[in-house]
Amino acid sequence: MKKVTGHQVVEQRFADALQRGNMHHAWLLHGIKGIGKYTLAENLAARLLCESHSACGSCHACLMLAAGSHPDVYQIGLLEKKRDISIDQVRELLGFLALSGSESERRVVILDDADRLNNQAANALLKGLEEPSPGSLLLIVCADVEKLPATIRSRCMLQHCAPLNPADVRTVLKTEFAESLGADNVLLDLAVEFADGCPGAVSCLHERSIIDALQSLAKLVADMASSDIGKLENWCRTNVATVPHGLIVRVLLQPLYPLLQSPKPDSFAATQVLHKAVHGCLRWPGEVQRQSLRPAASLLACLLELRSALRSPVQQR
Numbered sequence: 001m002k003k004v005t006g007h008q009v010v011e012q013r014f015a016d017a018l019q020r021g022n023m024h025h026a027w028l029l030h031g032i033k034g035i036g037k038y039t040l041a042e043n044l045a046a047r048l049l050c051e052s053h054s055a056c057g058s059c060h061a062c063l064m065l066a067a068g069s070h071p072d073v074y075q076i077g078l079l080e081k082k083r084d085i086s087i088d089q090v091r092e093l094l095g096f097l098a099l100s101g102s103e104s105e106r107r108v109v110i111l112d113d114a115d116r117l118n119n120q121a122a123n124a125l126l127k128g129l130e131e132p133s134p135g136s137l138l139l140i141v142c143a144d145v146e147k148l149p150a151t152i153r154s155r156c157m158l159q160h161c162a163p164l165n166p167a168d169v170r171t172v173l174k175t176e177f178a179e180s181l182g183a184d185n186v187l188l189d190l191a192v193e194f195a196d197g198c199p200g201a202v203s204c205l206h207e208r209s210i211i212d213a214l215q216s217l218a219k220l221v222a223d224m225a226s227s228d229i230g231k232l233e234n235w236c237r238t239n240v241a242t243v244p245h246g247l248i249v250r251v252l253l254q255p256l257y258p259l260l261q262s263p264k265p266d267s268f269a270a271t272q273v274l275h276k277a278v279h280g281c282l283r284w285p286g287e288v289q290r291q292s293l294r295p296a297a298s299l300l301a302c303l304l305e306l307r308s309a310l311r312s313p314v315q316q317r
């Protein structure tokens with residue numbers, strides 16, 4: 001089973017409820033997408049069913065869970081190519097909860113993407129929440145809790161899941177992207193910064209081609225003042241459609257921070273020009289969206305402005 005990182009508060013609260021024997025029958029785990037709420041829900045299910053209530057990973061129940069074959073766990077979510085979760089899916093869920101457990105007297109359902117329940121499905125779920133079956137636990141996972149009817153929310157125990165701190169994001173990225181990121185600490189730093197608490201935001205880094213693109217951009221901008229315009233143009237054309245724009249900007253500006261933080265003396269005008277170019281880069285992702293600019297051409301324009309700012313005689317000294 002995947003390890004949970006960064007949700008100790010929730011795990012502790014669950015463990016306490018388990019120990020005190022006052023487990024609420026429906027937990028609503030909500031928080032932004034990409035922070036590991038589903039993995040957390042799986043872990044909570046494991047805590048409930050584990051023989052030592054610790055998600056030990058080695059008892060019979062934990063082994064069955066890891067193999068996805070525990071008969072007392074049921075998982076539903078948005079099906080591929082479907083727009084919403086249907087009433088039939090919810091009926092199956094409720095039918096499962098009404099059965100008695102086969103391995104233990106507990107049954108757990110993990111309902112993912114709950115903000116995608118359609119109206120009928122939400123109404124059916126509401127009925128189930130009003131009359132919970134003894135021994136059942138419903139773990140509802142959703143990103144946008146406001147999209148759930150208030151009647152559902154009020155019958156659940158709301159548990160907010162916070163974005164991860166940078167150290168935890170680093171741990172997750174290091175493990176999940178070990179293959180693609182390798183030992184590239186510079187890129188890892190940038191990814192941690194860009195993820196901003198949400199490892200899922202950089203899931204594109206699973207693709208080796210994206211890492212390669214970012215690394216080649218980093219090389220190009222390391223010596224921006226003398227970089228080859230043809231190569232810059234080529235990079236933009238090849239990669240602007242696949243690499244997240246925010247990440248491009250991070251890589252682009254990384255080598256400039258020392259220069260911006262301690263500008264050279266007597267270079268007020270040159271520093272102004274550089275600041276203007278940097279602001280252009282920072283605004284670029286938003287402007288591409290708002291003004292539907294052509295991304296490759298507009299990125300190249302930003303790069304050239306940056307390049308010319310860095311080529312000023314003052315910056316070159």
Ligand SMILES: [Zn+2]
Nearest residue numbers: 050056059062
């Ligand atoms: Zn166990």
